Amino acid sequence: MSAEDRQSRLAREHRERQAKRAEQTSTSKRNAVIGTVAALVVAGGLVAGVTLLGGDDDESKPVAATSSPSPSNTPAVTPSITTPAAPAGTRCSYRKDTSGSPMKYVGMPPKKPDLKLKTMTITTNHGDVTIELATPQAPCTVNSFAFLAKKNFFDGIKCHRLATPENSGVGLLQCGDPQAKADGKNPTDGQGSAGYVYDNENMEGAAYPKGVVAVAQAPDAVNQNGSQFWISLADDTNQVEKAYTPFGVVTEGMDVLEKIYTGGWIQNPDDITGDGGSTAPKLPVIIKDVKLS
Helix, strand or coil: CCHHHHHHHHHHHHHHHHHHHHHCCCCCCCCECCCCEEEEECHHHCEEEEECCCCCCCCCCCCECCCCCCCCCCCCCCCCCCCCCCCCCCCCCCEECCCCCCECCCCCCCCCCCCCCCEEEEEECCEEEEEEECCCCCHHHHHHHHHHHHCCCCCCCECCEEECCCCCCCCEEEECCCCCCCCCCCCCCCCCECCEEECCCCCCCCCCCCCEEEECCCCCCCCCECCCEEEECCHHHHHCCCCCCEEEEEEECHHHHHHHHCCCEEECCCCCCCCCCCEEECCCCEEEEEEEC
16 A cells, blocks of 8 residues: 555545544543554443544634643653563564555564663753663563664654644654654654564563553554554553553652643644544654663
8 A cells, every 4th residue: 555545545534533523422531542543332321432642623723722630750660570581592574564654663572582682762942851761571672672772763754743632532642653753743643663563572461551662553553563652641541451561660850750740731633543643742852862771
């Protein structure tokens, strides 16, 4: 499928979702963020849409907001990990991304992961965020991020999505799209990739409370992990479908994330998917460097 055909299909699906929302008499505020859509039937027959890698947002929401509930400044507690550690001889498999999404290709990661990596530091224009990595449980995910970091893939990338309880029912910051403009105008924010994909990991007992870092996937995708990731900024994010690889937790820099979180968002009404990058941070977030050690 060509990029033009894909964008045409996504635009058509977005229009269909808009028409469907117009017919509904009530809409849950607990629309979540980060990659596919799941319909959850809750008490009283209310259907709450949970959107991952996006924010299928109500068109009546304001174009911009100035504040959001503040996450705690206290570093998150590492969630219990029940997934067994990968064996020492683990080999990773990466496949070409054939989705037609815009990409920045810098090569394929090595098949042999470095199982000694413990931390990932993201340097932004607002300060550093340090992440404790779950390398034993997600070695191929960590291996991919280490490879992209060494290639300076993330340098200059803008974080394109800020989800808050007001616009999505959860709180998180999403980054990693090399093509994102994060200006509330670019219709393809949230679709960019590194040109390859890989399978989920660490899914047994997966949880996404505040501070957890996970890999984003495209709508309706399974085992299509790439360069995009999100950081949970609220315990409400734990409600999303357990289908996204958690690979670390923030140990330092929650104050940096709080500043971004409380700065508000800019609504993008022209997002062709309706859920890929429709709420950019009002305070521009630019990744200057990513290092794993």
